[in-house]
Amino acid sequence: MIYLDNAATTKILPDVLDEMMIYLTEEYGNPSSFYDLGQRSKIAINKARDIIAESIGAKSDEIYFTSCGTESDNWAIRGAAYLGKKQGKNHIISSEFEHHAVLHTLESLKQEGFEITLLPVTSDGFVDLEKLKLEVRDTTCLVTIMLANNEIGTIQPIEKIKKICEEKNILFHTDAVQAVGKIKIDVKELGVDMLSISGHKIHAPKGVGALYIKSGIKLPSYIHGGGQERNKRAGTENVASIVGFGKAVKIAIDKMSENNKYVLNLRNQLIDYILEKIPATKLNGDKQKRLPGNINISFEGIEGESILLMLRKYEICASTGSACTSGSLDPSHVLLSIGLSHEMAHGSIRFTISELNTQEEIDIVKKVLPDIIKKLREMSPIWK
Amino acid sequence: MQYSDKVMDHFYNPRNIGTIEDPDGVGEVGNPKCGDIMKMMIKVDNGVISDIKFKTFGCGAAIATSSMGTQMIKGKTLKEAWNISNKAVVEALDGLPPAKVHCSVLAEQAIKEAIKDYCKKNNLDYKSLVADI
Ligand SMILES: Cc1ncc(COP(=O)(O)O)c(C=O)c1O
Ligand code: FES
Numbered sequence: 001m002i003y004l005d006n007a008a009t010t011k012i013l014p015d016v017l018d019e020m021m022i023y024l025t026e027e028y029g030n031p032s033s034f035y036d037l038g039q040r041s042k043i044a045i046n047k048a049r050d051i052i053a054e055s056i057g058a059k060s061d062e063i064y065f066t067s068c069g070t071e072s073d074n075w076a077i078r079g080a081a082y083l084g085k086k087q088g089k090n091h092i093i094s095s096e097f098e099h100h101a102v103l104h105t106l107e108s109l110k111q112e113g114f115e116i117t118l119l120p121v122t123s124d125g126f127v128d129l130e131k132l133k134l135e136v137r138d139t140t141c142l143v144t145i146m147l148a149n150n151e152i153g154t155i156q157p158i159e160k161i162k163k164i165c166e167e168k169n170i171l172f173h174t175d176a177v178q179a180v181g182k183i184k185i186d187v188k189e190l191g192v193d194m195l196s197i198s199g200h201k202i203h204a205p206k207g208v209g210a211l212y213i214k215s216g217i218k219l220p221s222y223i224h225g226g227g228q229e230r231n232k233r234a235g236t237e238n239v240a241s242i243v244g245f246g247k248a249v250k251i252a253i254d255k256m257s258e259n260n261k262y263v264l265n266l267r268n269q270l271i272d273y274i275l276e277k278i279p280a281t282k283l284n285g286d287k288q289k290r291l292p293g294n295i296n297i298s299f300e301g302i303e304g305e306s307i308l309l310m311l312r313k314y315e316i317c318a319s320t321g322s323a324c325t326s327g328s329l330d331p332s333h334v335l336l337s338i339g340l341s342h343e344m345a346h347g348s349i350r351f352t353i354s355e356l357n358t359q360e361e362i363d364i365v366k367k368v369l370p371d372i373i374k375k376l377r378e379m380s381p382i383w384k
Numbered sequence: 385m386q387y388s389d390k391v392m393d394h395f396y397n398p399r400n401i402g403t404i405e406d407p408d409g410v411g412e413v414g415n416p417k418c419g420d421i422m423k424m425m426i427k428v429d430n431g432v433i434s435d436i437k438f439k440t441f442g443c444g445a446a447i448a449t450s451s452m453g454t455q456m457i458k459g460k461t462l463k464e465a466w467n468i469s470n471k472a473v474v475e476a477l478d479g480l481p482p483a484k485v486h487c488s489v490l491a492e493q494a495i496k497e498a499i500k501d502y503c504k505k506n507n508l509d510y511k512s513l514v515a516d517i
Contacts, residue, residue: 305443324443381423381439
């Protein structure tokens with residue numbers, strides 16, 4: 001199998017699993033318990049907390065573990081909205097191409113009476129920050145813009161938002177789920193008040209995430225219950241996954257420049273090859289300011305699911321923005337936001353490379369893809 | 385997406401794919417749900433569909449249902465062809481995932497359009513042609 005869908009999820013690294021294993025077996029204590037078995041679990045999660053805090057330039061007591069990136073987004077946005085409401089503010093600014101974890105949370109807040117502005121995105125995949133200045137109101141309580149887009153990988157210049165938010169006393173959140181471990185992140189430089197992370201995108205298990213909340217911000221709790229996570233996020237901690245999460249972040253940070261160099265080479269090779277060898281193709285999103293492993297290409301005249309099915313024959317795993325796989329039968333909102341026609345959004349494929357991929361794997365994709373595209377185009381009524 | 389072996393067989397080796405030089409009837413329909421497009425061409429001899437070809441801009445299910453549909457229709461009278469439902473095609477493929485059943489409608493509609501087109505070109509009333517007597 002050739003796994004090129006690392007933006008969807010990643011394989012757990014052996015070192016990560018090793019570190020976790022004891023917390024799935026012998027070290028089963030509840031971190032809230034008094035005796036040593038419990039306290040050792042507590043020490044383990046706090047070690048992970050320290051690693052994650054350091055990796056983004058935060059303090060340990062600014063990191064709260066959650067069950068996933070989606071929960072972190074929900075908590076940050078809903079919490080900020082309710083804080084705003086108390087001050088008579090009800091307006092939130094975000095962008096058209098956020099992850100559904102953000103967009104659907106905003107949609108639900110809209111039902112509760114909040115006003116939502118979604119900033120447009122430029123054709124090369126950047127949120128139009130000029131428009132942000134025009135949209136800020138006295139009633140704006142939150143700006144939430146993702147750090148790196150999950151479909152097209154473009155990295156947003158969000159450090160430019162800081163000043164606008166500070167001047168107007170607006171909370172500022174970013175979804176950094178795709179960016180952590182891939183680009184250098186410093187919460188102070190970015191100027192964010194809240195930042196969402198998820199474990200499974202960086203070789204940790206699924207079902208663990210974290211939210212950075214800048215100290216001093218009194219974000220209301222989202223999950224109520226026991227006193228875990230300093231009374232902010234109840235629920236007995238997922239100790240083993242948190243430990244794995246910490247280890248995965250540590251490895252990602254230690255190896256970032258080495259991994260990025262390796263992944264970038266594979267990525268650029270494949271992009272250049274596809275654009276050169278296959279006619280009527282388009283790279284979606286700026287080529288430079290994108291995540292090192294991200295490739296998103298549209299092929300004119302054909303549909304993405306059928307490309308995926310052809311790739312399946314060679315056990316190549318990728319994803320598409322086509323309506324035909326979306327369940328909702330609308331093509332990717334991200335690709336539409338950057339101005340792609342329905343047809344081009346339909347014919348898009350995303351390959352996301354990690355450091356676990358090999359040159360041989362990329363060579364196989366190079367070898368099979370041109371014929372797949374040719375075959376499907378011959379079957380298409382709209383390809384001339 | 386979990387497709388049956390039959391769907392995958394028809395997807396990888398589609399029957400009757402292509403175009404007919406000089407078709408007697410052409411049907412082209414778009415799927416309003418997902419934006420996909422299907423084109424069917426038929427050759428008719430003495431009221432029998434002697435040849436049929438299709439092209440699809442669409443998903444695996446759309447390609448497989450057109451392939452199976454055309455196979456079921458070839459050699460049938462216009463009336464028989466008209467009455468082959470998308471349900472029958474789906475059954476012949478050992479089923480489709482629920483989210484993909486709408487794709488099979490595309491093939492059925494394209495075939496119906498091609499028959500209508502043939503009737504129009506030959507001054508036939510398709511309604512009386514396909515009606516049960
Ligand atoms: C940008 C972005 N935000 C949020 C999420 C959700 O994270 P999780 O799968 O941990 O809920 C994802 C992953 O699908 C993502 O790519
Ligand atoms: S034809 Fe688009 S989903 Fe099947």
